[in-house]
Amino acid sequence: MKRLAIALAAALAATFALPAAAQETYSLDARHTFPTFEVTHLGMSKQRGMFTKVTGKITIDRAGKKGSADVSIDMSQIAVGDAKLADHLRGDDFFDVAKNPTATFKSSSFKFEGDKLVAVSGDLTLRGVTKPVTLTVESFNCGNHPMNKKPMCGADATTVIKRSDFGVKYGVPAISDDVKLSIPIEAFKD
Numbered sequence: 001m002k003r004l005a006i007a008l009a010a011a012l013a014a015t016f017a018l019p020a021a022a023q024e025t026y027s028l029d030a031r032h033t034f035p036t037f038e039v040t041h042l043g044m045s046k047q048r049g050m051f052t053k054v055t056g057k058i059t060i061d062r063a064g065k066k067g068s069a070d071v072s073i074d075m076s077q078i079a080v081g082d083a084k085l086a087d088h089l090r091g092d093d094f095f096d097v098a099k100n101p102t103a104t105f106k107s108s109s110f111k112f113e114g115d116k117l118v119a120v121s122g123d124l125t126l127r128g129v130t131k132p133v134t135l136t137v138e139s140f141n142c143g144n145h146p147m148n149k150k151p152m153c154g155a156d157a158t159t160v161i162k163r164s165d166f167g168v169k170y171g172v173p174a175i176s177d178d179v180k181l182s183i184p185i186e187a188f189k190d
Helices: 002-016 083-090
Strands: 023-028 036-041 045-051 054-061 066-074 102-113 116-126 129-144 151-162 178-189
Touching (some): 023 151, 116 151
Antiparallel strands (some): 023 054, 023 178, 054 066, 066 102, 116 129, 129 151, 151 178
16 A cells, blocks of 8 residues: 555656756857848948857757857958958957957847747847847747758847947948847757
């Protein structure tokens, strides 16, 4: 009888136990994660560029609806279609890469609507200045890569920042103070 009571107690405990946290860690896929920026130039057109070397980890608990991100962007790896312009952007007028070789985004605040990740809030450090930023997340998807079958997640994230908030004031207003950041993200499960 004692064994039956113990077995019944164990079965009830297992039935009513809270589910274990399903935290998963992903490493950014450097071949498919390229933050881009967009500014208005002379009120005439939108000019774009991108950073081609990004590393980072994303931890997500979809069941618990929480996560964290730690991303680093190599600011020297900028592509804008013109070598002189890229050099100017690396210089003191803009990113001052000699003194600030990386930009970082660190977050521990993920917002979900149902099962979908819709926003990530954290601190963006650019040119040595740290400010809070919220990224709007679109097209959040997880599944197995169709070719290598490894688990992965992907999303598109966007926000608008004022570059002057980060000490990048050169050319305002001829070059817009508002900068649209668009970040396609793909990451493989560790």
